[in-house]
Amino acid sequence: MATRSAWVDDHRVAISDDPAIAEFFNGWEVYRAVIDHDCMEHREVYALVAQILAERTQPFAVLDLGCGDSAGIAPVLRGLPLAQYVGVDVAEQALGFAADMLAGLDTDLRCRDLGEQLRDDSQQFDVILLSFALHHFDSTAKREVLAQARERLTPGGQVILIDVVRADGETRDEYLARFEPYVATWPIGRDMQGRVLEHVRRNDWPEEVTRMAALARSAGFGDVTQFYAGGQDTQAGWVLSR
Ligand SMILES: C[S@@+](CC[C@H](N)C(=O)[O-])C[C@H]1O[C@@H](n2cnc3c(N)ncnc32)[C@H](O)[C@@H]1O
Incomplete structure (x- = not known):
């Protein structure tokens, strides 16, 4: 906790420090089921990411922050001129x-x-992927993560940001109240639904969708373009350029 509070001057960044996050994701079978049953629209999202990356004709390096099992991005990278993939x-x-x-x-x-990883300035990346990971941080820390990611981009580089979001004007409690019946429709069984919801209640801090874009702009990105909106207005994606 001490190391992280040193890089963001706000103790609430410790939200992402909760050992329950690694514990939940080390029990990977729940998230594996979420991906396999496409509960969070990974197929649609990564088809769009593939279109974005298809524009890269020169070898490019990717940093994937909160990569998990890389299931969405791995097939996209095959056939592209990938120089290196760093997953964290x-x-x-x-x-x-x-x-x-x-x-x-x-x-x-x-x-x-x-x-x-972001404090390490020894390497620059053409693409930084932040997919369903930033919601573990509070607003101040989200902005700081984005600002530091921007510093790690090569000229012409871009951040691909995908995350769960609240609707504009919605409180976290209101979001949770409508997210719970949504998860109840996911075809992954009651036990796994319960484990998802327990994790979400404890560790998820989705930003309001418009505020997320505003945070990216205030982190210094000159171009913030939304390429995806989905779930039940519970997910969105943006390409951020310097
Ligand atoms: C919901 S999963 C997303 C996995 C993948 N990026 C995707 O799009 O499906 C969130 C991932 O972020 C990781 N994570 C959460 N907080 C992190 C942190 N502070 N540093 C590194 N990884 C983190 C978790 O362990 C988990 O694998």
Whole structure:
């Protein structure tokens, strides 16, 4: 906790420090089921990410912050001129699955906090992917993560930000009240639905959708373009350019 409060001057960044996050994602079977049953629209989201990355014709390096098992991005990267993929996550078990997903690609998987990764200025990236990971941070820390990610971009680089969001004007409690019946429609069984909701109640801090874009602008991004909106107005994606 002490290390993270050093890079963001707001103790609430400790939200992302909760060992329950790594614990939940180390029990990867729940999130695996969420992806397999496409509960969070990974197929649609990553089809759109594929379109964005298809514009890259020169070798490019990717930093994936909170990569999990890389299940969405791994098939997208095959066939593209990938120079290197660096995946960062606090859940070691997920990284083991990521190694299998990315087999044959030039990869470097690091079990470390994404804030710690961003403090490392030894490498710049053409693409930084932040997919369903930033909601574990509070607003101040989200902005700080985005500002630091911007610093790690090569000229012409872009951040692809995908996350759960609240509707504009919606409180977190109101969001949770409508998210719970939504999760009850996911085809993953009652026990897994319960484990998802327990994690969401404890560790998810989705931003209001318009505020998320505003945070990206205030983090210094000159171009913030939304490319996806989905779930039940519970998810969105943006491309952020310097
Ligand atoms: C909902 S999963 C998303 C996985 C993948 N990016 C995707 O789009 O499906 C969130 C991931 O972020 C990781 N994570 C959460 N907080 C983190 C932190 N502070 N540093 C690194 N990884 C983190 C979790 O362990 C988990 O694997």
